[in-house]
Amino acid sequence: MIRVTILGAGNVAKHLYSAFYNQQLVTIVQCYNRRGIPLHTSQKQDTVTSNINALKEADVYILAVSDDAIKGISELLPFTNRLVVHTSGSVPMSILNNANRGGVFYPLQTFSKDKDIDFSTVPFCLESKNVEDLELLKKLTYTLSEKVYSISSEQRNILHVSAVFVNNFTNHLFSIGNDICTTHGVPFEVLHPLIHETVEKITKMNPDLAQTGPAIRNDSKTIERHLGILTDTTQKEIYQTLTKAIQSKYGKKL
Known part of the structure; x- marks a missing residue:
């Protein structure tokens, strides 16, 4: 015991x-x-x-x-x-x-x-x-x-930093998505299956291979339309920062 x-x-x-x-x-x-x-x-x-x-x-x-x-x-x-x-x-x-x-x-x-x-x-x-x-x-x-x-303590700290990205930051993005839906009268629950599929997918394959969306496609017209929808300055900054990060990692240019 x-x-x-x-x-x-x-x-x-x-x-x-x-x-x-x-x-x-x-x-x-x-x-x-x-x-x-x-x-x-x-x-x-x-x-x-x-x-x-x-x-x-x-x-x-x-x-x-x-x-x-x-x-x-x-x-x-x-x-x-x-x-x-x-x-x-x-x-x-x-x-x-x-x-x-x-x-x-x-x-x-x-x-x-x-x-x-x-x-x-x-x-x-x-x-x-x-x-x-x-x-x-x-x-x-x-x-x-x-x-x-x-x-070790060093390894655990590395895991904790990674966990902040995959959990805390991701949850904040979910919160932003919910705010955008609420602002425009769209039910956030429509996105639930997409969220579940995204999480399930990265347990089966490398996240690099799972990346999709307008940023990795360099779809500038869609990106501009999205930025036109966003009225919150912080939301725009996050969208642009993440778009640039994805394009930088996968070799796309703005």
Whole structure:
């Protein structure tokens, strides 16, 4: 049995609590957050504390907190020589206080409050200072997912930058598309099949081979018509920037 304590009260902390809750090989010893609020409706109040000095003994302490809070909380932990890991994609393992054995337990996925996560599909990027702790983290991860990767802090940061492009920036483009549809009275849901096909396609082939559209075709007339439709200055700038980027990559000229 692996004893786990979760520190934090955000989306990652809550999703991890739900994921571990029904695992036979994992026991959630305790949860900590400053307000002392439960992470799940089924959680008993006596398993939550707002007093960091009242943390009980566990095998793994998971800091599922904001990037800026990781260092400070790791320095406040009232014990030494225990395995303390954070869940950040961009923060190096070295940020953790050396009083404890440091590691990283990074689920590479986007977490929203009201959207359930199928953890069996989630890749986990693991890192630790010693082999024994890495094996423990792997054992813990395998209770949730078979997608386990030993990734250094440098590699994880590269993955995180890539993830910002494929998730955060892409979602912002979806938001812009929704805004344009709303402005002109067109239902955004008409684009849902296209979005699904685009995402599905790049799981089966190199994204370079999947690129389509007026930019790669150098269809200047369509590009000008699109720019004429857009009234928002920022939307125009994004359209032009991405058009130039696509044409630059694939050898087209404006």
